[in-house]
Amino acid sequence: MKKSIGPRTLAFPTPVWVVGTYDVNGKPNAMTAAWGGICCSKPPCVAVSLRKATYSYGNLVHRRAFTVSVPSEAHVREADYFGMASGREVNKFAAARLTPVASTLVDAPFVAEFPLVLECKLIHTLEIGLHTQFIGEILDVKADASVLGDQGFPDIEKVRPIIFGPEIRTYHGIGKYLGQAFAIGKDIG
């Protein structure tokens, strides 16, 4: 018998992704979003949801582009900061001593020090309620050579992404390897 917890945004895992945008004056901004996920394979798309009150919301509506920079657990403090401060009041990159790099594909900056980056062109905007969902087509994924594995793809154990637990408000690292997808369940059924 399961216990009712109520209508809450309580699901595990949620990502810790840093959304990069430029404001109207070209100032780079970074904000942390946990409300997001991959949403389509073809074209490859990622969704992030932002409140209208955020500075990034206006930037994204204006520029119609964003990046997703995936912080490593070594930068969990900076990622947390990016989720609290507002780019309306401060230059968050400068405050966190991190480096904005202009994407050559879309009109948005990414975080140089974070190992994995998605460059996205806005293709859908959906008003849901408190949050507006922005869907970006992923034009390229870029990664540091130091996190690449044997197949040439980023190795999750080298990227060391952060996992957020909503409501309990905790950050966690990536844990042990459990098995290969589309493989370990094959003997069932």
Next chain:
Amino acid sequence: MKKSIGPRTLAFPTPVWVVGTYDVNGKPNAMTAAWGGICCSKPPCVAVSLRKATYSYGNLVHRRAFTVSVPSEAHVREADYFGMASGREVNKFAAARLTPVASTLVDAPFVAEFPLVLECKLIHTLEIGLHTQFIGEILDVKADASVLGDQGFPDIEKVRPIIFGPEIRTYHGIGKYLGQAFAIGKDIG
């Protein structure tokens, strides 16, 4: 200097969530989705993206309801199986020896053996490309008493959700506690 990996659905972490639906005859089905995430706080909403070719797609369009059951790493084989087999051909619950439980709130079943469950009413459907995104309002979250922490919320270290790495196709467990959100970055800036 980052290396280009190309336009891919490559972001970490992505969830391993099992979407529960009924077909037109009332047969319960479960399919695993990694393309999804929380997408709004008020009303609390979760998004999952499905290909039209899946059996669950038709179920969801017809019933306008779904559940998200969060498997623990102990059920990683069953979760993998739910992502490969089709409910068009088999009763996946029976094959995996797992138990469908009818939600009392929405017209969909959840997985009794999985520790955390979201019961969702479909409120938006968005055609993106290969995938269609379904946004469900979360009417309730239910959890096993055994995974609840001190505050009465599910403890992520007890739920032990699975993390999926796209492209590299690996499953991972939850790792070490890194800190408290909206707290550990406060001394920056």
